[in-house]
Amino acid sequence: MSDKSKEEKVSTTLFQKRWKKFKSLKRGYYSFIIVVIFYIFSFLLPFFVGRDALIVKYEGEYYFPVFKFYLAETFRQKEVQGEANYRMLKEQFKQQDNDNWVLMPVYPYGPNENLLDELTEIPPTHPNNVHFFGTDDRGRDVLARLLYGFNIGISFSLIVTILSYTIGVSIGSMLGFFGGKVDIFGQRLIEIWSTLPFLYVMIILSSILNPNFLLLTFVLTLFGWMGMTYYVRGEFYREKARDYVSAAVSMGAGNSKIIFKHILPNALTPVITFLPFAIVANIFSLVALDYLGFGLPPPTPSWGQLMSQGMQNIEKWWLIGTPLIAMFLTLLSITFIGEAIREAFDPKVYSRLR
Amino acid sequence: MENKKLVEVKNLRTYFFVEATDKQITEHTENFDEKLNALYAGDKYLKGKVPAKAVDGVSFDIFEGEVLGIVGESGSGKSVTAYSITRLIPDPPGKIVGGEVIFKGKDLLKLSFDEMKDYRGKEIAMIFQEPMTSLNPVMKIGDQIIEVLLKHEKISKEEAFKKAVNMLEQVGIPAAEKRMKDYPHQFSGGMRQRVMIAMALSCHPALLIADEPTTALDVTIQAQIIELMLRLKKERKEAAILLITHNLGVVAETCDRVIVMYGGKIQEVADADSIFENPLHPYTEGLMSSLPDPDKPKQLLQAIPGIIPHILELPKGCKFATRCTKVFDKCWETEPDLIEKGKSHFVRCHLHG
Numbered sequence: 001m002s003d004k005s006k007e008e009k010v011s012t013t014l015f016q017k018r019w020k021k022f023k024s025l026k027r028g029y030y031s032f033i034i035v036v037i038f039y040i041f042s043f044l045l046p047f048f049v050g051r052d053a054l055i056v057k058y059e060g061e062y063y064f065p066v067f068k069f070y071l072a073e074t075f076r077q078k079e080v081q082g083e084a085n086y087r088m089l090k091e092q093f094k095q096q097d098n099d100n101w102v103l104m105p106v107y108p109y110g111p112n113e114n115l116l117d118e119l120t121e122i123p124p125t126h127p128n129n130v131h132f133f134g135t136d137d138r139g140r141d142v143l144a145r146l147l148y149g150f151n152i153g154i155s156f157s158l159i160v161t162i163l164s165y166t167i168g169v170s171i172g173s174m175l176g177f178f179g180g181k182v183d184i185f186g187q188r189l190i191e192i193w194s195t196l197p198f199l200y201v202m203i204i205l206s207s208i209l210n211p212n213f214l215l216l217t218f219v220l221t222l223f224g225w226m227g228m229t230y231y232v233r234g235e236f237y238r239e240k241a242r243d244y245v246s247a248a249v250s251m252g253a254g255n256s257k258i259i260f261k262h263i264l265p266n267a268l269t270p271v272i273t274f275l276p277f278a279i280v281a282n283i284f285s286l287v288a289l290d291y292l293g294f295g296l297p298p299p300t301p302s303w304g305q306l307m308s309q310g311m312q313n314i315e316k317w318w319l320i321g322t323p324l325i326a327m328f329l330t331l332l333s334i335t336f337i338g339e340a341i342r343e344a345f346d347p348k349v350y351s352r353l354r
Numbered sequence: 355m356e357n358k359k360l361v362e363v364k365n366l367r368t369y370f371f372v373e374a375t376d377k378q379i380t381e382h383t384e385n386f387d388e389k390l391n392a393l394y395a396g397d398k399y400l401k402g403k404v405p406a407k408a409v410d411g412v413s414f415d416i417f418e419g420e421v422l423g424i425v426g427e428s429g430s431g432k433s434v435t436a437y438s439i440t441r442l443i444p445d446p447p448g449k450i451v452g453g454e455v456i457f458k459g460k461d462l463l464k465l466s467f468d469e470m471k472d473y474r475g476k477e478i479a480m481i482f483q484e485p486m487t488s489l490n491p492v493m494k495i496g497d498q499i500i501e502v503l504l505k506h507e508k509i510s511k512e513e514a515f516k517k518a519v520n521m522l523e524q525v526g527i528p529a530a531e532k533r534m535k536d537y538p539h540q541f542s543g544g545m546r547q548r549v550m551i552a553m554a555l556s557c558h559p560a561l562l563i564a565d566e567p568t569t570a571l572d573v574t575i576q577a578q579i580i581e582l583m584l585r586l587k588k589e590r591k592e593a594a595i596l597l598i599t600h601n602l603g604v605v606a607e608t609c610d611r612v613i614v615m616y617g618g619k620i621q622e623v624a625d626a627d628s629i630f631e632n633p634l635h636p637y638t639e640g641l642m643s644s645l646p647d648p649d650k651p652k653q654l655l656q657a658i659p660g661i662i663p664h665i666l667e668l669p670k671g672c673k674f675a676t677r678c679t680k681v682f683d684k685c686w687e688t689e690p691d692l693i694e695k696g697k698s699h700f701v702r703c704h705l706h707g
Contacts, residue, residue: 014492014537243488246442250482251502251553252475254468261501265492 021344028340031333042151049144051110053086055103107132109141111148111301124309124316134318136309142318145301146326152296153303153330156217157282161275163221168228169264169271175229176236176267177259183233190226198223206294213296220285224278228271235267242266269345276338280331287327303327360560360594361416361439366453368431368438369405371446378666379404389452399446406665408434408448410618416561418592421584423609423626425600425641429662431618432598436563439596440478441470458560476506479554483566485546489538496534499553506557521552525582544575548582555586562587563596568604576601580608602645606630611698614638617673618665620692624699634701636678672704680705 023029046066047054056063058075065086072080075089090102109115109131116139119125123139133142175186202219209215239245240263248262289295290304298305303323310320374382382404386394394400409431416422424432437443439455441462455462462473482488490498499518503509509517515534522530525548538546547567554562564583568576587595597609605612605626612629614622614637622635633639640658647653660677669675672685684704692702 243482243484244490247480247482247488247550248490250440250442250474250480252471252473252505253501254471257501257505261493262490266490 018344022340025340025343028336028338028343031336032340035330035333035337038150039154042147042154045147045151046105048105049107049109049111049147050105051086051108051113053089053102053104056086056089056101058100060099107144109144111140111144112299113140113144115139115141124313124319127318133322134316136306136319137313142306142322145306146303146322148301149303149306149323150326150330152213152300153283153286154279156213156286157279159217160220160224160282161278163217164224165228165271165275165278167221167225169232171225172229172232173236173259173264173267176233177240177255177263179237187233190229194226196223202289202294210297211294213300216286216289216295220282224282228274231270231274232267235270236263239263239266273338273342273345276334276341280334280338283327283331283334358418359415360418360458360592362454362456363415363435363439364413364454364456366409366412366435366438366455367407367451368409368434368443368448369451370408370448371400371403372406372666373402374404374666382666393449393451403447404666405451407618407668408665409438411453412615412618412620413453414613414620414623416594416596418560418594420610421587421595421597421608423597423599423605423612424615425602425605425612426615427600427662429665430615432600432615433565434618435615436480436565436596436598439561439563440474440480442480472506475502475554475559476557477559478561478563479557479559481547481550481554481562481564481567483569485543485550485570488550489546491538494535494537495541495549496536499534499549499556502553503556518552518556521556522549524586525549525552525555526578527552544571544579547571547575547579551579551582551586558590558593560592561594561596563598565598566600567597568599568601576604580604584608602641614641617662617668619673619702620700621674621703622699622701623692624696628696628699632696632699634695634699634706635674635703636680636705637674640677640679672702 022032041048046052050066052065054064054066056065056070056075063070063074065084070084072078072082072084075084077084077089077092079085080088086102086104087108090104093100093102115131115135116123119135119139123135124137125131125135125139127134127142131141131143133146135141136145171186171190175183201223205211205215205219240258245258245262248258253262286295286302287304287307290302291308292304293308295304296302303326306323307320310316310323313319379402383394390405412431412435414422424435426432434443434448438450439457439462441450443450450463453463457473457477462470465473489495493501496515496518499521500511500514503514503517504511507514519530519534522533527533527545527548533541538549541549547570551567562583567583568579571579583595587593595608597604599605609626611623611625613620614629614635616637622629622633622638624632624634629638630642633642637658640656643656644658646655658677659679663669663676669686671687671689672678672681673689675681675685678685682704690702690704692700693706695701695706
């Protein structure tokens with residue numbers, strides 16, 4: 001090898017290799033891109049979907065209702081109580097035909113907005129070219145609720161997954177590294193904890209306390225961390241017997257260095273491969289809880305709540321069909337991501353003797 | 355040997371507690387001394403287990419500046435002796451039951467794990483047998499060396515980086531600065547052993563323990579690695595090397611003194627020349643005659659008959675009795691003592707008693 005080619009040789013980390021492999025698995029890679037883009041987009045939703053105008057120009061002044069609450073009186077909207085109704089305002093300004101104007105989001109309906117005044121039929125109304133997915137039984141726009149529900153569902157499941165994995169990985173590594181009594185007692189405690197019936201605890205809790213986002217994250221984390229401990233514990237048991245660990249000890253590394261710097265990075269494979277599936281499972285749990293009515297409090301847009309409405313109005317197909325399809329597509333693409341990650345972490349290329 | 359003693363190992367006993375049959379249990383637990391009795395009384399884990407005496411009463415000194423070799427077959431206790439010095443015996447099943455390891459006036463066996471940390475890597479460093487597995491696969495090799503430097507020396511990251519590059523250059527790794535960013539899988543076995551040596555020597559330890567450093571390498575690389583170790587040793591006069599090997603060629607080339615171990619006990623100690631020219635113990639003789647002789651190329655090699663017995667079935671008297679060609683009645687009954695025969699030449703055999 002000449003000196004020049006030596007210089008050009010860039011060492012690829014294991015992570016870079018896996019990322020390259022992941023990118024080559026088209027189904028998972030594109031699902032990943034789509035989900036990430038959708039998720040980022042869902043944080044910017046108020047700019048695209050919502051009842052609040054982006055910009056209002058009223059009597060020479062600019063207002064930005066997306067960021068700030070304005071009373072109807074600000075725009076001398078006599079018909080409306082409380083917050084200004086910007087769709088109505090737009091119509092009014094159009095009729096007045098002066099300098100005032102309103103810039104609405106592309107899809108000008110909010111997720112929690114009651115449209116009873118505007119609807120001509122009794123809700124739930126059919127999908128039409130104004131409300132693409134119709135409205136639900138309280139006259140709220142289904143598409144807006146679906147989109148906002150996506151953000152809440154994914155955020156919720158990401159938070160729960162990260163929290164429960166942090167707990168699971170740290171406890172699992174403790175059990176695996178220290179072994180002995182810590183391991184035996186720790187495992188028994190985990191087994192006892194795992195037998196607590198999650199659903200009943202959840203029902204009891206939500207009848208005593210008012211379930212909200214924080215409480216739900218807390219409870220789901222509390223019941224979700226045990227699974228990971230088994231895998232991490234096993235990995236630690238295997239890795240700590242490896243030569244490089246005794247080499248590190250022989251060089252004077254302390255316990256925490258060995259756990260976090262030497263063993264943990266080598267024990268992360270199951271953690272990462274299970275991650276997408278855990279996210280799927282947590283989205284599903286939230287939907288299920290919402291469906292049963294033990295989930296997020298009522299006005300919050302959620303898929304499970306839409307489905308339970310759909311079950312009550314079984315002939316209104318859009319109430320049950322749209323959240324089901326949305327959930328199916330989301331879970332499917334995340335599963336594709338998980339499949340690709342697993343494949344990317346697999347050191348063996350699929351091969352057989354022929 | 356006018357040099358100062360660096361390490362003094364006194365009556366070191368490292369036992370592995372293993373499960374055994376009832377017959378073995380009665381056989382091996384009847385003549386316990388106080389220490390073992392106390393140990394068994396205090397630990398439930400030991401119930402139903404017998405001590406496999408991997409190292410049983412080993413005493414030797416390591417002098418400053420020497421290369422001390424420990425030779426013996428697999429299972430003779432040479433690696434366990436070395437691991438006991440740095441206390442890398444996995445517990446359970448292993449336990450250092452007794453003895454002292456005096457290093458620079460301190461008994462290493464009495465230190466806590468945290469106190470021991472300051473000795474490992476800084477004062478005593480190790481090179482392992484398997485270069486393929488003794489480096490962390492997910493850490494850049496540069497980072498692994500820097501970690502050791504930062505742990506033991508009060509220097510900044512930049513200085514540590516420079517020092518690490520310097521170490522890699524010294525062990526003969528080309529384009530050292532580039533390769534700092536490489537991962538262990540990008541190195542060949544010999545290169546990885548060089549990295550291990552660089553890492554072990556980075557803090558200038560007073561004692562380097564090399565546990566069969568060349569066993570996993572092919573012959574041409576073996577020579578390079580041995581040469582490298584000796585070259586680096588020459589630069590530091592007081593540093594000692596404890597070389598564990600079953601390769602007598604390596605011993606002849608490198609060692610000042612040699613310890614021959616069998617059955618967890620020292621059988622013969624002498625300087626390298628007298629071991630090769632005048633072996634006293636029949637086991638040492640056997641080892642020597644198993645070397646190929648370039649003058650008689652077609653001759654079959656003389657092997658020591660039999661295999662090393664299971665550690666729980668070693669004979670009561672001389673441990674080598676089952677395979678010795680010169681065995682007589684006394685050998686089966688009493689174990690000979692390690693006695694001095696000639697200048698600093700010790701042997702444990704009734705033939706010389």
